[in-house]
Amino acid sequence: MMSPPTHPVTPMRVLTVSLGLSLLLVLSIVAAISFGSSEVGPAAAWRALTGGPGSVDAGAAIVWRIRLPRALLAAVTGASLSLGGLVFQALLRNPLAEPYILGISGGSAIGAITGILLGLAHFPGVSLFSFAGALATLGLILAMGAGRSLFQRDALLLSGVMVNAFCAALIMFLLTLSQDGRLHSILFWLMGNLSTIDFGQLGLLVILVAPCFVAIFLLAHPMNLMLLGRELAASSGVPVRAVTIGLLVAASLMVSVTVSHCGLVGFVGLVVPHLLRMLFGSDHRLLVPACILGGGAFVVGCDLLARVLPEQGEMPAGVITAMIGAPLFIYLLRRSRD
Amino acid sequence: MSLQAVWFAYGRQTVIEDLSLDIAEGDFFAVIGPNGSGKTTLLRLILGSLTPRAGDITVFGRPLAGYSRRELARRIALVPQGSVPVFSYAVEEIVRMGRAPHLGLLGFEAAEDLDEASRAIAAVGLQALARRPLDQLSGGEQQRVWIARALCQQPRLMLLDEPTAALDMGHQLQIMRLLARLRRERKMTVVMVSHDLNLAAMFATRMLLIHGGRAVCSGTPKEVLRPTHIRTAYGCEVLVDRHPQGDFPRLTLPVDPTDDGGNLV
Numbered sequence: 142m143m144s145p146p147t148h149p150v151t152p153m154r155v156l157t158v159s160l161g162l163s164l165l166l167v168l169s170i171v172a173a174i175s176f177g178s179s180e181v182g183p184a185a186a187w188r189a190l191t192g193g194p195g196s197v198d199a200g201a202a203i204v205w206r207i208r209l210p211r212a213l214l215a216a217v218t219g220a221s222l223s224l225g226g227l228v229f230q231a232l233l234r235n236p237l238a239e240p241y242i243l244g245i246s247g248g249s250a251i252g253a254i255t256g257i258l259l260g261l262a263h264f265p266g267v268s269l270f271s272f273a274g275a276l277a278t279l280g281l282i283l284a285m286g287a288g289r290s291l292f293q294r295d296a297l298l299l300s301g302v303m304v305n306a307f308c309a310a311l312i313m314f315l316l317t318l319s320q321d322g323r324l325h326s327i328l329f330w331l332m333g334n335l336s337t338i339d340f341g342q343l344g345l346l347v348i349l350v351a352p353c354f355v356a357i358f359l360l361a362h363p364m365n366l367m368l369l370g371r372e373l374a375a376s377s378g379v380p381v382r383a384v385t386i387g388l389l390v391a392a393s394l395m396v397s398v399t400v401s402h403c404g405l406v407g408f409v410g411l412v413v414p415h416l417l418r419m420l421f422g423s424d425h426r427l428l429v430p431a432c433i434l435g436g437g438a439f440v441v442g443c444d445l446l447a448r449v450l451p452e453q454g455e456m457p458a459g460v461i462t463a464m465i466g467a468p469l470f471i472y473l474l475r476r477s478r479d
Numbered sequence: 480m481s482l483q484a485v486w487f488a489y490g491r492q493t494v495i496e497d498l499s500l501d502i503a504e505g506d507f508f509a510v511i512g513p514n515g516s517g518k519t520t521l522l523r524l525i526l527g528s529l530t531p532r533a534g535d536i537t538v539f540g541r542p543l544a545g546y547s548r549r550e551l552a553r554r555i556a557l558v559p560q561g562s563v564p565v566f567s568y569a570v571e572e573i574v575r576m577g578r579a580p581h582l583g584l585l586g587f588e589a590a591e592d593l594d595e596a597s598r599a600i601a602a603v604g605l606q607a608l609a610r611r612p613l614d615q616l617s618g619g620e621q622q623r624v625w626i627a628r629a630l631c632q633q634p635r636l637m638l639l640d641e642p643t644a645a646l647d648m649g650h651q652l653q654i655m656r657l658l659a660r661l662r663r664e665r666k667m668t669v670v671m672v673s674h675d676l677n678l679a680a681m682f683a684t685r686m687l688l689i690h691g692g693r694a695v696c697s698g699t700p701k702e703v704l705r706p707t708h709i710r711t712a713y714g715c716e717v718l719v720d721r722h723p724q725g726d727f728p729r730l731t732l733p734v735d736p737t738d739d740g741g742n743l744v
């Protein structure tokens with residue numbers, strides 16, 4: 142395994158890396174708009190896009206109503222889940238921590254499904270329920286690992302596995318109780334469905350997650366220090382308690398509102414931060430913007446694969462991210478045991 | 480800095496009891512005592528990460544509680560009992576983190592911060608390893624990285640938690656000489672918690688012996704390291720004589736011929 146580069150992290154370097162990854166994100170969104178199950182190819186998609194949303198062009202509806210909002214949702218999803226993984230890994234000092242593996246995504250899903258079954262509007266009802274679900278799971282994980290054992294990798298992972306099993310059971314329980322006609326769509330959503338969003342919902346989602354991105358970026362340097370040890374961070378002037386609470390709330394809010402829109406897209410928070418750490422080192426002042434942009438590009442790419450790979454129809458994006466993420470998880474687990 | 484009649488307890492368990500202490504600027508001060516005697520708690524009280532239940536702590540002429548976290552971090556730096564972070568950081572990245580209390584909102588270093596970090600790396604002699612990941616360094620080198628990180632904070636007081644634990648004899652001596660040199664060159668006060676009484680006797684200007692949270696004795700190594708004091712604190716006999724090269728005590732463990740005398744028989 143190559144050792145990470147150690148160029149000093151300067152604002153210039155953060156800017157350069159961010160610009161590079163922005164380009165990657167834009168390219169992935171262009172690709173996502175250009176391809177799909179319908180006949181609308183790259184040229185037609187470009188015409189529809191430049192014609193504006195009001196264009197009468199046949200492809201316009203597909204591009205403006207389906208592909209573009211979906212690609213943008215995938216980008217926001219990837220950004221929040223990657224950043225969520227990065228934050229949990231730093232706070233718990235555990236390279237395998239990730240919203241999905243910890244069960245925080247599962248808790249959000251339970252909250253969201255409860256909201257849906259109660260017939261609440263997506264915003265604020267379902268989102269709030271989802272946030273409550275995430276906080277409850279987080280509280281449960283922290284309580285189960287109360288004290289030092291929380292920071293031990295295996296204890297944390299085992300409690301995450303149990304929280305996930307419990308969440309899965311509870312989700313099935315809620316679904317079978319409901320006898321709802323929307324059962325199929327909920328099941329599909331559970332595996333990570335990015336297809337149901339319009340620009341209005343997308344705007345709300347961005348309004349909720351963008352402040353979390355900013356808050357986490359401002360706390361990037363304290364995150365570096367806290368990785369060296371809480372006592373050392375405190376002695377370097379970091380208000381450890383306030384930073385921890387701020388990061389936990391921002392990450393949970395961001396992950397839960399994302400999950401309430403797109404369901405369970407697993408392992409993104411594991412794959413993206415580890416990949417970026419290998420490329421750019423472990424400094425969070427660089428990793429936070431890199432996770433937002435690179436994570437976005439990653440999920441846009443996975444969703445594109447999920448749409449174009451099947452002969453008929455499509456599969457949830459979560460299938461692709463899990464197929465990439467689960468083997469990586471096992472690789473990381475093995476490597477960290479050596 | 481000084482402590483006046485300081486008490487501290489974790490829950491109902493009193494850990495520091497009526498402790499008073501004066502450390503003059505420029506001292507090389509060693510806090511010694513058996514396991515669980517309250518040494519690390521004392522360190523945390525000086526660091527401000529624990530607040531005494533009673534008593535006053537004064538640092539550089541002002542009450543400790545009157546400092547903001549950042550103000551304190553610009554005056555007091557900690558060298559922890561080294562551990563390797565879960566993610567790989569290069570030596571210079573870790574040392575630069577010492578600039579934290581001097582940085583702005585976004586936490587980016589200016590040119591003078593990077594210069595200060597280079598000076599700290601040079602001061603501990605790690606220039607050649609600056610770009611290497613910490614986890615590829617030996618124990619002694621890692622300890623020097625943590626010292627450089629603390630130096631980079633430009634403190635007037637450096638606190639060290641057992642800086643020579645887990646090091647071999649050669650590296651122990653190297654670290655202690657480094658600390659003595661840095662103290663002289665930077666006119667810094669050094670306070671260290673130590674288990675190694677002989678090393679402490681060689682380098683410390685003054686020391687405090689604590690037992691059960693109470694001060695047994697404080698003063699110069701000659702005043703503190705006496706058989707009666709050691710017996711009170713550690714519950715064992717020692718032979719104390721003069722180091723052959725200097726006017727400071729040397730401790731030797733005696734053998735008991737009536738018990739298993741080890742290599743005596």
